Amino acid sequence: SRNNKKERARDVALISKTAANGGSKEKKTNVSKAAAAASKSVVSSAKKVLSNVRSSSIAKSCGKESKRIDDCGASKNKAKARTLSDAAKDQFREKEKATNSVASAQAPKPVISPIAPTSVVKHCLFREDSSVLTPRPSCKVHFRNTDGLLTVVGKDDIDARLRRWDPFWKCLVDLTPCYEHVKSNDSYVFNPCRTSPILRCSDRKSGELLNSVAEVTFQLPANWENKAIITSGKGKAVRWGSQPEQKYQYTDGQRRLLLRMLPLKISQPKKGYPAQADCHLWPKGTFLQINGVPVPPHLIMQRKQQSHDLSEWKGMCAPLDLTPFISNPERKNVLSLVSHEIAPYAVQICLAEYRSPETLTKMLLSTDTIHFKSDIRLYRLSYQRSIDIAKQYVNGQTVVLDDDSDDDDAVSQTFQITCPISMTALGVPVRGSRCKHMQCVDLSHFLHTNSFPSGRRWKCVICDDFVSVDELVLCGLFERMVQKHGDEARDGRDKIEFRVDGSWILKPQEKKRGVSDYGAAQSDASAVSKRKKKVEEIILCD
Ligand SMILES: [Zn+2]
Structure with a gap:
């Protein structure tokens, strides 16, 4: 992180000097109108960059949370659509930020001599x-x-x-x-x-x-350290x-x-066009x-x-x-x-x-950061935290169910420990941190289906929202359910009743197989789609 800070500091110096150079050049020379306008735009964008970088570093040094607003679309709706798991993740990130800002305070500011581009x-x-x-x-x-x-x-x-x-x-x-x-x-x-x-x-x-x-x-680049590896054959x-x-x-x-x-x-998708991942x-x-x-x-x-x-x-x-x-x-x-x-x-x-998806799965699950040099990690929700979220979820679902039906199953929900993608028993149960449902998919199958271009790439199979790898959370509750009843799930007995008091039990084998197997998952999905918020990171493939 220290190196990153150094680079950032160098960027600031570079951009500010470019802005200054570009500005003075503009006054001295009689360039054509078009050229002047072009260099002006470069200068103003460079100044913008400078102010962005400055304000963010100031905010960081004050220990405040500074959110970078980028083209990716950090939408205002995001705050509303937060879940408990999101809040936990943020705490985790803030801790990392705090340690980063300590390092940045010690980084020296290098001096460089940039060349302003001539139009x-x-x-x-x-x-x-x-x-x-x-x-x-x-x-x-x-x-x-x-x-x-x-x-x-x-x-x-x-x-x-x-x-x-x-x-x-x-x-x-x-x-x-x-x-x-x-x-x-x-x-x-x-x-x-x-x-x-x-x-x-x-x-x-x-x-x-x-x-x-x-x-x-x-x-x-001539100075690239690993050059020998790629040219040795x-x-x-x-x-x-x-x-x-x-x-x-x-x-x-x-x-x-x-x-x-x-x-x-x-760009936002036109009406009637499916949104695609970025x-x-x-x-x-x-x-x-x-x-x-x-x-x-x-x-x-x-x-x-x-x-x-x-x-x-x-x-x-x-x-x-x-x-x-x-x-x-x-x-x-x-x-x-x-x-x-x-x-x-x-x-x-x-x-x-x-x-490969297999390697990525291993990397996400590994705590051995030295061996894998992992740049990504899977966020784990503890068993207790998952139980708390599930209780809230069941309570939330109860309200919805009471609205349109008098379901006597109102104080409990049925979860399935089968992966909706592969239809086999869950291995590593994950879902997106912004997903409003409890149902999980299998990590390895999720990565496999998203490893090649497709119209549904990175879309959650349950709620249809986009889920990137860094948004995945491993659910401690589903993990425990799979540990306990994985064998039964492999035999087709995969439904678990979760009650609002936090207790859960494997449901008895159904007489009819294959007809209403995914009923629970579907009702889960339809409840979610009712409340589904606008997709934030979308792109139109027109
Ligand atoms: Zn989802």
């Missing part, structure tokens, strides 16, 4: 694209270099979103930092790592179709220029160069070139333009494995991208290590 119009050549419904000829696209820059906070946010919704890939080294150290003259320069609007296009038809462009240069080494044995199928510890993208701002998303109609050579369109899994309405794009997106296209990662490689999308998207190219 210039650049151009990029794109080959023809005949693979889509609206083919276009080859064209030259003009854009402003400074439009492709991302603030430090903006970049942090993108990285955090990718970590959160794609935990199967652990980023080892990011080849697209928003600024970089230049060793030759010991300076810092900003790097383009997002799409820019197109200023003009050499071809009229292309100009009507294309809206955004990105040109990103990437290279393995042994063990976990990256095999440059090689295809994975099976498309989108990776094994534990495999290292690949990944290209992932995210919209800078998450995973990697290609800009609509992405066309890619690496070192000037087009990536075959069939290798990019992206949304497809709909023939009945050309403004509609539907389908799944998967990150692109760049490893087969790069022969030498140590030289400068150039990624150029052009798309139909107007909204700005961030580009992340990183060397990442794959961890």
Whole structure:
């Protein structure tokens, strides 16, 4: 954490100097109106970043809780939708924050000399694209270099979103930092790592179709400490220029160069469209070139333009494995991208290590942080705490049940120790910290079903809310139930009656099997959907 603080302090110094440099340059030189406006926007965004960073560090040093409001959407509804488990988790986080702020007070502030970016119009050549419904000829696209820059906070946010919704890939080294150290003259320069609007296009038809462009240069950093591992050609080494044995199928510890993208701002879904998790998303109609050579369109899994309405794009997106296209990662490689999308998207190219759902399960359950170098942990709700939450839940359900039926089962609820995903006995019972139900799913099955792109990715099977890995809680009550009655559950006797006084008992075997087996889970789900709050982190896949 000390290193992080150091980096943060360096960012502050960097941004403030950039702002100052940019400002003075503006007064001295007679640049064109457009260039002045562009540099102004860079300066103002840099100032914004500075004030954000400052205020958060002040709040931290005062020992107050400072919540970062990011594009991810820390919604105001969140406070209302809190559960007991959330409160427990917050206490846990606050403890961590307190220890962090002690370390930050001792971190020295390094001095650096940044270079303010000069705004210039650049151009990029794109080959023809005949693979889509609206083919276009080859064209030259003009854009402003400074439009492709991302603030430090903006970049942090993108990285955090990718970590959160794609935990199967652990980023080892990011080849697209928003600024970089230049060793030759010991300076810092900003790097383009997002799409820019197109200023003009050499071809009229292309100009009507294309809206955004990105040109990103990437290279393995010379100072990267683990470089030997990826170039040695042994063990976990990256095999440059090689295809994975099976498309989108990776094994534990495999290292690949990944290209992932995210919209800078998450849009709310249109009515009637299903919301999708905030995973990697290609800009609509992405066309890619690496070192000037087009990536075959069939290798990019992206949304497809709909023939009945050309403004509609539907389908799944998967990150692109760049490893087969790069022969030498140590030289400068150039990624150029052009798309139909107007909204700005961030580009992340990183060397990442794959961890399978099995490994992730082990990591989440492990307390051995040295062996696994775990960056994620599963929050455990104690047995007693789980009982308290279950009592509250049963009380809450009683009110709902009394409203629309005179159920004589009102002071108890039936829980099932079978996983609703796999229909087998629960192994590690988990649910989301924001879920309003008690019913749990099996951790390993949950991770498995979310390890590949799908329309229901990261959606809770019971309440339909999005649940990320860092929001999972292990329920002590369900854990105890499974320990005691796991054998019976494997024989199909999986219903447990939980009473409002906190006692629970395995229900006798039902005569009819298979008919009303999931009745309890369904009534649980329908009660939840009645009270379901608006989904906070959603993205439209249109
Ligand atoms: Zn849920």
